[in-house]
Amino acid sequence: MHNKLTIKDIAKKLGVSVSTVSRALKDHPDISEKTKSLIRNFANEMNYRPNVLALSLRKQKSNTIGLIIPEIVHHFFSSVISGIEDLTYREGYNLIICQSNENQFRESTNLQALIDHRVDGIIISMSKSTTNFNHFKKAWEDGIPMVFFDRICDAIETDRVVMDDFEGGRLATEYLIKKGCSNILHLAAAPNLLIGRNRRDGYLEALRQYNIPIREKFILKCDTREEVITMQNHILSLVPQIDAIFAVNDSTAIATIQMLRRNGYRVPEDIRVIGFGDGPIATIVEPALTTVEQKGYDMGREAVRLLLQRLNNPNVPIDYQTRVFTPTIKERESA
Amino acid sequence: MHNKLTIKDIAKKLGVSVSTVSRALKDHPDISEKTKSLIRNFANEMNYRPNVLALSLRKQKSNTIGLIIPEIVHHFFSSVISGIEDLTYREGYNLIICQSNENQFRESTNLQALIDHRVDGIIISMSKSTTNFNHFKKAWEDGIPMVFFDRICDAIETDRVVMDDFEGGRLATEYLIKKGCSNILHLAAAPNLLIGRNRRDGYLEALRQYNIPIREKFILKCDTREEVITMQNHILSLVPQIDAIFAVNDSTAIATIQMLRRNGYRVPEDIRVIGFGDGPIATIVEPALTTVEQKGYDMGREAVRLLLQRLNNPNVPIDYQTRVFTPTIKERESA
DNA sequence: AACGTTTGCGAAATCGTTTTCGCAAATTTT
């Protein structure tokens, strides 16, 4: 088994040197057409395939890029992976994927493993639990090209691909205001999450823009389906005073819609609800969820593009770039 | 940049030979404790990391396994990836992921790329459009260990991890029958997909078991949300004669439920609907979808286990194994 | 003291490529 044909075997079989075979297969001008076609035909016939490992070792380039992602089973992240995979495939790169499981230790191990594998570059979204950035710093000092996306690490300077969460929060809130709402409840994420803070700040900004007073009690920490259930009574107690809800993510928004309907409220007639982060669940709920669209696939592709730009110009120093994806409102029925 | 320290550098710096360094780092008994600790300390201090590429080339083993998956953005598949990633990580393997996008040509290219990379083994779920199996046959003849999961290729003998789709189909149909239904429409997959055939056969078996006549017109090729919309009129024309629907997957089931409700039917009172393949969308729809549970994460882990079993016993011939995951009904409200 | 055995290490081959350098033979130039 695994009797892989090598360039050496071909050379022996054909009575030429390995250098000649190598050159013939690469169409080097030093080799005569006659020899070239002899070698090429034989190689094709025998289905010769070069050993990528040997090649990478020799060329000091593995044509592989690494990806560290907090969680694969997650619509946004899997969309990003898909975008990354599509582009790397087209460009002839391979993709090694690691999952940090939101765990700093594992993230650090993954990073080391990728570097050990001599990947040409790394794309990362940081784990939630990461508070120490030494592993990133070390990799950065090693000079390995990195692109952060979505959950960026601001302790080091790298290329970045991010959503404009602030603008997303502002847009969502503005959308509700333009529909005539002025008492808007915000179901927010935990305050230590940058993303959540930005969305909340966008919410606040929209209120300010339209001269709507900000009320602290209209901002609730509530960012999971479960939490909606736990906080049901609290939320319902506020409902008589509000005419819209902006939830920090879709599953919270959907859970809220369902909770409201079970309690006799109509969406969007009585209360408008808007979410954040367009996934497959948004189209399933009734009424279909109006939400802020997150373009995971495109962000993935952009991350690859930034990385390749660096890989293809290894000695040209390029300023670190940050690509910002401005979200758009995906209008459906709930708001 | 990228001034990676090699074993040669260490040898030179310490005035010993490369072989000594290599052996010292691997704790070979031929090396004296004194030399060992000298070398080890230096290596640690300088943060030496072996070059995996060189190692793989020398050892003829890359410690990498390849995965070809039809679509990453898909709850079942991303669960499988997660299970695969978790176990490969724990066992010290790396994972190269390719996405065939349900495209035979790309599947074949991916396979070749993985083989070129000298992965130690490959885990695959076949693309929907694959009708020619030569690429698999060639890989099989090359002797590269393969494990198929879910969408297996029955043209070649390999290890397999499958759902018992037949039993799933039978269970789902039986469930409906026991609820008192006897005119059950089956929305089926394309006939070239084994999975779809098995689910359909399970459906037929249940009907036979309960002496319910089989009617060809109650089996429709319709396995996507879009197709439900295209075939809406056809489906609605059958509705007066039926009391239940068994859909080959969840998104079809959900699209059907919504289509039915828009047309004035109540689920499950007028028509019961059951799906297949429990994902997050099943809990979102109203009424929540009763469906056949698919354990993607566990299947992924099992695929890795089968593969490792072969990789760890390279010369022990093991009979090809097929691991069958028997599904269970996840009872919710729609059936 | 002569011989055998162990200890500790180095030289060199190997894995499969690419690439620099060199060198005959063929060809062109003078």
Added chain:
DNA sequence: AAAATTTGCGAAAACGATTTCGCAAACGTT
């Protein structure tokens, strides 16, 4: 016809590790 150039190819050194083989020095045995 001699000199200069070009053509076509091979030898060998990388890339970074492991591993077989060999060999000197130190040690133990009679």
